[in-house]
Amino acid sequence: MPFRPQRPQSIAAAWSRSLGRFALLLALMALLLHRAGMLQLPNAVAAVLLAAVVAVFVLGLAIIGFFMLWHIGAKGGHASFSGMVMALMILVPIGLAASRFVLLPRIHDISTDVKQPPEWLEEPEIVRSWIPRSDGDTPAARELQTQAYPQITGRRYEGAIDRVLLAVRAIAQQNKWTQVANVGVEALVDGLEPSSGSEETQEEASASNGEADPARAPLPAPRPNIEDVQLGPLPSFAVLQYRTRTLVLGIPQDVLIRLSEEEETTFVDMRAATRDGEHDFGINADLIRTFLQDLDLQLLGIAGG
Template identity: 25%
Template structure:
């Protein structure tokens, strides 16, 4: 065997070893995709259960999506190289591709929602005088949305997108309506921040300020419930506003609908008790009238 043959065999062995070794892009696409997914999940868990602040979580998610995008790009490069060169690493490349796509499947799910719903983050049943934030305003730190209602451009978009959101009117005294609203808040497990009972007239409404969190990630949304009325009728208005983010994905409107649906259940459950009380009062008055009639008859006799 000549030296040329030896060199040729050595080159062949090197080429075979190179083909058997996975490509750099395939290996790192999988590693980066797994790391990005773990980073996103860890951030969500820490935020939901261990008190990680929302601004920090948002930065963590941004980093995770950047990593996922880079992993997707590396996976595509690896697949092309493997196709043309026959290098190994197909499993790693497809793994990186699938894991990175899985990471982006979550935000991609909301693309139709973003397309169909307006980019607003503050929704109210009273577009002309939204319930103001008082105690909740102190919870909105740096990076959070302003506590004041955004203004007319939100009014126009909400009126078109959510025409069903209107004040809740009921034929109950304002004190009773406030208690019904407070009971609804407790049943929905909102975190109550402040509670101010009404003064008994439309000029002195009562307020409940509370925090509700999204189911999975636990983003905090602020809720203000205003109850005003008199001794006969009442009006309940609700304002739900995202503390962070420019698009609420319809969450605030859905929350108000859920609140009113639960309030109707509380209201319906209180009707029998109210009816029984009315019946008891009616029976009491009838008994007094009968007794009074007998007493007057005895005196006349």
């Protein structure tokens, strides 16, 4: 009867798989609950950091399991591999975020105008938590922004402010931003967008069979005397404030857009800030850069320096 040695079971490999499942489930639940609005960002960050600490132990146990498999043939190769994969699913994204934390400046408020940033129409509501937070609108913070993001500057367009304003609002609507407040917008867009009454009139006209309805016949009205009417000048500036969240992680951001008409050109400035922590990991600069690129495409041919 041939002798078949009994392979030992690696306890480290078994614990690696079990703790890996716990860490991965903890991180995913924290992100999902935060994205659904049921968990505040500081609490979600704390849960993810706890999952990262557990993932480090999981990775160490997986290495021990592989070592036992190589030297004494202990069972647990599959369990060690599963634990290692689950640990890396947590540690790799956190490692990428840590690299941005180290390489990018510790600021959370970005503006295209570092000398005179646009002022908030409604001050964002900041809730203090265990994550430290400093004032982002300081000369030192603006100097860090200038060194890290020299390409984040305003845009000048060869066009009237009302046309640029319509493009800005269209892009904000496409991005599903929520408008919080505005100044000087109503007077500029009044009469530029089609009203619902004209659309209903067109629909009724298209639905008719071509026969005139005497009851709806237009009545003649005296022509108004517009020669003596004094028309006020249109506003030469407009400010819009929005609120949004990042697509994947749902991090809240506040956005401010300022439009200034100068002779025959319109200058656009932006400001973006996060509400939690003192480091935005570069997401505010990415938001401004993407929005201005979309605005350049929307107003193709009239963008200037």
